[in-house]
Amino acid sequence: MEDSVAGFRQSMDPLRQVLVNLESTSDPVFLSETVKCALIGLMRDLRGIAMATNSRRTFGFLFDWLYPAHTPLLLRVVMNWADSPPVTTPLLKFVAELVLNKSQRLTFEPSSPNGILLFREVSKLLVAYGSRNLALSDQDDVYTRKYKGIWLSLLILSRAMAGNYVNFGVFELYGDRALDDALDIALKMILSIPAAHILSYRKVAIAYFTFMEVILSNVLLPLIIWHHSILSKLSWEICLL
Template identity: 65%
Template sequence: MEDGPVKFRSFMEPLLQVAVNLEASADAAFRTDVVKYAFTGLMRDLRGIAMATNSRRTYGLLFDWLYPSRMPLLLRAISLLTDEPEVTTPLLKFMSEFVLNKAQRLTFDSSSPNGILLFREISKLIVAYGSRILLLPNGTNIYRSKYKGIWISLTVLSRALCGNYVNFGVFELYGDRALADALDISLKMTLSIPLSDILTFKKLSKAYYGYMEVLFNNHITINSVLNLDTSTFVHIVTSLESGLKGLDTGISTQCASAIDSLAAFYFNNITAGDNPPSPAALNLARHIGELPSLFPQILKSLFEIIIFEDAGNQWSLSRPILSLIMISEQDV
């Protein structure tokens, strides 16, 4: 991968021929085994190449090869074959690797729109997959048919949201719904899964709570979780409390971080806010007004864990306590 663009294009020539042949295939042909095998092989090869791109330069070679000419093929495949996990799983796993900003490889020039353009493509894929997977009936193996694709989708979105290569304020400023649509469909996918199943499947749990941490830490003011109805909002926060009580220290740390962000947002914008509250803050105040015991219950659970259990991440678990105490002191 350290060779120049000419050698890279020569190396990618066989994959280019496969992609061109797939693009020339009719929609009906995508259901045939020949096309499905060719596409899944292409996705696995591209994932391996993406894993090998550990620098800005080598990643740029792959990005330029893929965008914009090859992206419609990915969107077409995930739209036509949503019910074929043997196809969608390699595709989503490739995207999960492709959007991962390891070693700061996704660093574009200050004048480059590539970060925004990449996220728009991610949004299209997630929305296309999520809007269709939610309509499919539950199969005999629901993890394989639905949950696996959903948790990989959440991983893709989480990595894109915290990759630090997209200025997300641009989307709202210019009326682009790429971010809002991606958050909306991802929340719908998470809410379609019973909490008991989230806690049962380990990979699903890690993806779900990782996504919630990113959502609460970085995008709490976006048209997303705070705009839900109160019962749904309480369900999500209750799932965070359940994660706190779990045995996985990584998940409990993520839950504590998400709760800390939520409590701090409440304190800064409602309890101690001087300016008129934002719509997001008003929604949060409405939720807490309908269930005032929500924050005190979480605070109680945190104290019980720290005092009575031998948690290996006590410092992380203690972080939300100050925020929760400060927003509860008015009730003391």
């Protein structure tokens, strides 16, 4: 196991160097075109690696390498580049792949908090991105600028909530708003899209109905009651089309 971990870390060293360089970049330079290109390439590489982790063991290597050392960079990217789809799209696709529990690779030990920690990071990212997405104008290419990021955010949240690796009761028990905040921003992003547009864009519609199916599960019944008025409004608008 130690040899495998060492081998994984050695293979990831080039990406680690990129991450370290970006993390140490000052704010003015962080908004440069050079950093933008580096971020796009980095997120695409990380997504490819995440797609290749098909077992619990290999996913554990990636998660331990990424968290908590490098996850703050993801949040920094969202906070500074939210209005740039070429940057946010590969980042959101990477996160969507990271939270996908394919082949039960996200099956943590019963005593492990990793599932909760992962969801908390996802929640922070979605809230940071969603709040900035809502402030974007609807001019020009509205799908590329806004809707694509919204359906990717819904995909991330749907996969995270349906992955069966997070005990959501823990958040309410300890007064942690990670789940509530993620759900709130997701619903706000949905409401920012006219109902007709939801059905006009296939990927938006798929993400919307998948998300609705997940949150209407019995696991999230208290949240359904809490957000009943919003959910009713969404359903009514869709039915009228």
